[in-house]
Amino acid sequence: MPAYKAPLRDFDFVLNELIKVQDIIPGLPGYEEATQDIFTSYLEAAAQFCESELAPLNRQADEEGCQFDPSTKAVTTPPGFKEAYKQYCELGFPALDCDPAYGGQGMPKSLAFPIMEMQCSSNVAWSMYPGLSHGAYAAIHAHGTEAQKASYLPRLVDGSWTGTMCLTEPHCGTDLGLLKTRAEPKADGSYRITGTKIFISAGEHDMSDNIIHLVLARLPDAPKDVKGISLFIVPKFLADGSRNTVACGSLEHKMGIKANATAVINLDEAQGWLIGEANKGLACMFTMMNAARLGCGMQGLGIGEASFQGALAYARERLQMRALTGAKCPDKPADPIIVHPDVRRMLLTQKAYTEAGRALTALLALQLDIEDKHPDAAQRQDAADLVALLTPVAKAFMTDNGFEAANMGMQVFGGHGFIREWGMEQLVRDCRISQIYEGTNGIQAIDLLGRKVLLDQGQKLRKFTKQIHQFCQANEGNDKLAEYIAPLSRLMKDVGEVTMGIGMASLQNKDEAGAAATDYLRLIGHLTYAWLWARMAEVAHASLGKGDDAFYQAKIATGRFYMAKLFPEVHTLLARIKGGAAPLMSLDEEHFAF
Template sequence: MPAYKAPLRDFDFVLNELIRVQDTIPALPGYEEATQDIFASYLEAAAQFCENEIAPLNRSGDEAGCDYDPATKSVTTPAGFKDAYRQFCELGFTGLDCDPAYGGQGMPKTLAFPIMEMQCSANVAWSMYPGLSHGAYAAIHAHGTAEQKDTYLPQLVDGSWTGTMCLTEPHCGTDLGLLKTRAEPNGDGSYSITGTKIFISAGEHDMSDNIIHLVLARLPDAPKDVKGISLFIVPKFHADGSRNPVSCGALEHKMGIKANATAVINLDNAKGYLIGEPNKGLACMFTMMNAARLGCGMQGLGLGEASFQGALAYAKERLQMRALTGAKCPDKPADPIIVHPDVRRMLLTQKAYTEAGRALTALLALQLDIEEKHPDAEARQDAADLVALLTPVAKAFMTDNGYTATNMGMQVFGGHGFIREWGMEQLVRDCRISQLYEGTNGIQAIDLLGRKVLLDQGAKLRKFSKLIHKFCEANAGNEQLAEFVGPLSKLLKEVGETTMGIGMAAMMNKDDAGAAATDFLRLIGHITYAWLWARMAEVAYSKLGQGDDAFYNAKITTARFYYAKLLPEVESLKAQIKTGSKPLMALDEDSFAF
């Protein structure tokens, strides 16, 4: 597989031409020094690290996996992983967007997100070690006491300690109300935690001096269901260096991300410390989960980009048959497969989904920065609402599209794509988990429709719709954009009607909302991408004649491809939504047997 190259030109387009970070970020309190030049220097340094240090470890890490020693209950990561992590820490990337009060650099998330994408493209299994740590940092920073912050954050920020989140149990995945892990008060402010957690990413490894587990558990007098869940900090080693009885019982044998240690974690009266209020642990954990969901979306994006790069290089070199319209390379025994329409279909699908996903993540990162730093409360709330609405879309739509993109990349390679040494099948395997963890994509769809749309009677969706409406209104007379604005405006109206129809149906039968949820999320994903592609086309048209016409014409052409070949999926989605739940619920359970 060709070496990964960070798409720095496209990052520059998205950040500086599409969302124009320089108009917003330096004006936010604390981000005054986050100039365009600073962005460029960080992105260049991250590109060099990802291309030269972790990308070369991707296949070897997949082949070797992590090694578990049952005698010592320890885990060894693949060769090179620990050294690469050390370099990552020395470069300061572990604390890039962390609070300077704890040793962080205080950079915006708008800078951190593209660097996260590069890591996912280069080596997604490796990227999860610092990624989970950042989630633990965020939860403790948001909900910990001053003492807890002073104890744990400096080491999480400098990377000498790493973190996890421990939610899932053998009998309990999405339905966390069923969890059984117990927390008994010790009388000194600490708790004894007992239980078993599974599927714990980066749960045990040799890359850091300590691992800080954030564990959901129940207090003795806790209410039932999710109302009785508390969150605890359970370190592998205490601050005084003594060992805590929290250990790795096994590593999972997995389809992909084999170089990340997905552990079974046993807690045997391990000492833990309550974070946040008793029985309010799920709200605290959602600080970490929401970040992880955006991280999952980034995995779909990053792996789609890596697959596109490999497929494109191969399609330009692989000679097979002649073009249907006549030989394009008569001096060669056959034409490169990029001349064939079906190969173009796959490459353009990868390109269209990846570049729109990059624009979406940049938009969300900017909203997160505004939500955190903007001096105006209304601006902060609008940003928070947009992030809340689009987080399940980013997680599910981007990972579904990422899996489509990696499959297409493998398909471009034909039979060679099925062979391990080419590297394309690994991208498919690594991407598949992104549709499952941090809440399956079906759960994301229910969250979007149920909590983010129907629960507030569509208030967040209306705010988002106004952004699209304003864009269409502002460009109503723009002849260059007519091919985008007309269909986008029509789709916006239809989305409103479809949403109202779902709401009306759900009042009569809640199963109708459940039946519509996945199709509805994809519908919202498509209108989001269509809006972003129209905006990218607008920028590209405005830049023509300024010296980079090939790049900007490619943007316009890809926007046309998205509208012509991918956006029409919305017609089938709307039709499926209208059928309601009856086709799904009509078959008796016993009749599923064969």
């Protein structure tokens, strides 16, 4: 497995030079102590933990996976996982961005997000245990009663308890309206919950003292569709220490993330407590789901970074053939493969997608902090709208690009990439699920186009594109950014026209929106990345001559590669969108057969 090194220099660039968190974060109420020194110390500590503790566990944990004992229903995580989690808790990381009222440290998301990326790069299967716990914390913090918060949050915050979210059932994945798990009210105010949930990440394990399941279920008199779903807290162990009747039935045999316990969870009149209002559980669960979708995007980003690091190290060392323009290392029997244009194409694709993704996550983290803490209601709303618009883009675009980056990393290794011991094929397998769970990327595309753009007549989109338009106007005469400004301006016009076209066509035939959605999301992804690359290039050009010129020159060159080689995909996307629904829907179902 290639050694992982946290990209601390790039974190510093994105946070302090591009997004400029220190101009905003310490001025938000509650974040006064989140100074540059605090950011630096936490990021360095997290880098040390991920490089020295998590990364060395990754490949062997994939080989061994989690072990399920059918007689006791217990799950054992791979060697080292439990010890690493204990150290993680001792370092205080579970409490990082949690409420101080429950033992949290009250740090901003702008600090938590890069730490999450490091975990995903170094050991994505391990990272899911604390990641899901944080999602359970967020849902209870947002929707729980004061008694529920007092009972559960302190232990989720200190890491002694972990959490899950239990949505999917054997017959019910994306369409939660089909959900069958039932909840019977009891005289003491609790509920007896019966049903089976599948694909429950971190559903059973030996890393914590208790597991708090957040379970979607139906009350007896609930409406049949998604309006009749409620959310319940179902702990593995009850307050008196007795075992609840919720248990692991088996573990799934998976393509990747084998060291995360993906469980079938059986609930047999398990005792649970309603969280939030009856029949309003889906809204409560979306607090957790939206965080999980950003976490999925972070998985694509993190694995893309890990694959890039492995591929780059290998390309510098592997000797094969001579450069087309003549020997670059005449003292060696062949040149390192990094001299070959096609290898550079793959490495630069990895690098360009990863660095733009890092900028996007930093932008979104800052917006989450503003939404949470800013005293001005209008700024909070603007931040919330931007996060809502770009969350499906972050989830789908970043995981699609992360999977492409992982595949390219394996390709750089040639035949060795196909061999398990090198660790590159594991990254491909681990990344693939990120495009599927927490709402498939096709669902993200429908969410973006249908709910986030068309439903509000493009209000959120216009707020976002206004920022890009203002940037383009401000740099209209900047020759150093001309390669960005002209294509961005053209794409802004194209996005406006194609959005209007989809909206008008879908009034007559809703399949038009469904047919356009995936290409439309990728189009908005490229619009976002091109804008971020233009901003990064602006900073890099302004910083030349002030030290660290090699870093800034690399930024400029990578941005140019993105605009020349990756951004032109937008022309194909526009053509496909304009092709409409007819090519997809005109074939009769029976004609699919052969």
